[in-house]
Amino acid sequence: MTEQLTCTLAEDANLGPVLHVRGEVDLATADQFREAALEAVGRHHRVVFDVAGTRLLDASGLRVLHTAAREARRLGHRAPVLRGVRPLLARSLRITGLHDVFESEPAGPRAP
Numbered sequence: 001m002t003e004q005l006t007c008t009l010a011e012d013a014n015l016g017p018v019l020h021v022r023g024e025v026d027l028a029t030a031d032q033f034r035e036a037a038l039e040a041v042g043r044h045h046r047v048v049f050d051v052a053g054t055r056l057l058d059a060s061g062l063r064v065l066h067t068a069a070r071e072a073r074r075l076g077h078r079a080p081v082l083r084g085v086r087p088l089l090a091r092s093l094r095i096t097g098l099h100d101v102f103e104s105e106p107a108g109p110r111a112p
Contacts, residue, residue, distance in 0.1 A: 001073065003007075003023045003024040003055055003056075004018060004023050004030040005021070005022070005023035005024060005025060005032055005033060006020075006021075006022045006023055007019060007020070007022075007032065007036035007037075008020045008022075008032055009036065009039075009040055013093060015048050015083075016044065016046055016047070016056045016081050017040060017043075017044045017046075017048070018047070018048045018049075018050050018053055018083070019036060019040045019047060019048070019049050019050065019080075020050045020053065021033065021036075021049060021050065021051050021053065021054050022053035022054065023053070023054065023055065024054065024055050024056040024057075025054055025058065025060065025061030026056060026059070026060055026061070027060045029060075030061060030063070031106075032067075032108035033064045034050070034064045034067065037049065037064055037065070037067070037068040037075065037080070038065070038067070038068060038071055040068075040080070041068050041071050041072040041075070041077060042071065042075065044076045044077070044083045045078065046077065046078045046081070046096070047072075047080050047081070047106075048066070048080065048081045048082075048083050048105070049080045049082050049083065050066075050083040050084055051066070051082055051083065051084055051085060051086075051089065052084025052085075052086045052107035053084070054064065054086070054087070055080045056091070057089050057092070061100060062092060062096055063100070065080075065082075065098060065101075066098060066101070068080055068096075069101045069102065076098030079101055079102055079103070080102065081102065081103045081104065081105060081108060082103070082104040082105075083104070083105050083106070084106065085104050090104075
């Protein structure tokens with residue numbers, strides 16, 4: 001059973017816009033993540049995707065990350081910065097070559 005996914009865009013005084021992604025990103029929730037991700041990159045020149053709270057981000061989620069990065073570039077924006085990448089996601093990013101697409105930074109304080 002898929003854990004509920006929440007995607008909350010919030011303004012951080014130091015980082016700017018941060019999309020907090022919590023739960024599982026899989027085939028059942030990828031559309032919800034895609035909608036939030038594309039809205040965020042469409043509205044902001046630079047956005048951070050805080051993925052520290054994701055328990056799972058499968059191939060569907062990787063596809064959303066890739067799509068968001070492509071859309072950001074198309075708009076002349078920076079690719080999203082990934083914050084709080086767990087080891088399994090870091091490995092998936094390396095295997096797929098997406099690690100070269102995104103900047104990453106350590107996890108910060110818990111999301112609202």
